[in-house]
Amino acid sequence: MARRSQSSSQGDNPLDPNYLPPHYKEYYRLALDVLTEEGKESYQRFLADEAAPDFLCNSEVDHIIQNLQKPQYANQEGSTDTAGDNDMDGSSGTYWPMNSDLAVPELDLGWPMVFGFRGTEVTTLVQPPPPDNPSIKEEARRMIRAAQQVVAIVMDIFTDVDLLFEVLDAAARRVPVYILLDEMNSQLFLDTAAKCRVNLNYVEFLRVRTVSGPTYYCRTGMSFKGHVKEKFLLVDCMVVLSGNYSFMWSFEKIHRSIAHIFQGELVASFDEEFRILFAQSEPLVPPANVLAKAENAFAMTPFGSNMPFFPKKAPLMFQRDDNLFxxxxxxxxxxxxxxxxxxxxxxxxxxxxxxxxxxxxxxxxxxxxxxxxxxxxxxxxxxxxxx
Structure with missing residues (x-):
């Protein structure tokens, strides 16, 4: 039986002009169970026997197989009761994954409260930009530099060193910075910080956490997660940059993308969405071997001051002499x-x-x-x- 969240119906009355028939199909679920239990060949055989089209592309099949996780009870040695101690109403503390006794993470660096929005202003940006128009990256850098209260970023992949510099500079100005990364691609951000010799543990006004997509549970208890494809930059809870632009070098130089700058009432929905994602996030803990290596002369240094991110070149002119007069x-x-x-x-x-x-x-x-x-x-x- 499909849940309402799995259906596309917009009403219970089939005679309603806005009614849409549910898009849920039972063979979708059965095919996924076969794929997770028996593999690709059995999956293709099942579709052929059912005379049903293949609804998954190759990348989706590879994602499911690579990120498949076994049920937790299978990893516990000596566990014989898989159902746990059930109550009379059929509930269980281990069965319902949405019920948790863990505290919700707090925005400990502060979060501004903004009221009194009137209307919404939208500006569209494209990459590559038309002549005499700013690029998406330039607008993102300008927004981060103008931040005074908070910088909040939700990104699938963050490897752009220039935007990383702007974020660290904002944190050095004591502006709270919150970054939510896709859980599966968070290691790329750690690699970028390591290449730039930045020790994230020493950045006082920076919080980096990870978020995963929804989890799909199979009948055997196996599951797989999805990616976080949301991409937006929220500054001071007053302006938002959102689109399909990822913080990567390739999106600046070779990929086509589009983004919108929102100001006004619509910003409140991004504010709420970020706080929801932050409540569902997990801390990003850098591995011990990434922080610093004493034997390396170029080990990572803390970024907690106003010192430049990249070393400056030697000046071409003579140094000023204070004893000139x-x-x-x-x-x-x-x-x-x-x-x-x-x-x-x-x-x-x-x-x-x-x-x-x-x-x-x-x-x-x-x-x-x-x-x-x-x-x-x-x-x-x-x-x-x-x-």
């Missing part, structure tokens, strides 16, 4: 030492490029009018500080 050091504003630490290539330069720098330049112009010689020397110093 030693006779005027006593006449220079002490704030100079704070502002001179930020260069054009510094990651935090944008934080002082706004009102602080404008106010600083305004004071310099006023001082230049009062003391031309001092103003000329200070303007030369500012030119040197710009490099």
């Amino acid at each position: 030693p006779s005027f050091m006593d006449r220079i504003d002490p704030d100079r030492y704070f502002l001179s630490n930020f260069r054009r290539d510094d990651m935090l330069r944008h934080t002082v490029e706004g009102s602080a720098m404008r106010m600083y330049k305004k004071v310099e112009m006023e001082n230049a009018q009062m003391d031309p010689v001092r103003g000329f020397l200070r303007s030369k110093q500012l030119e040197l500080d710009a490099f």
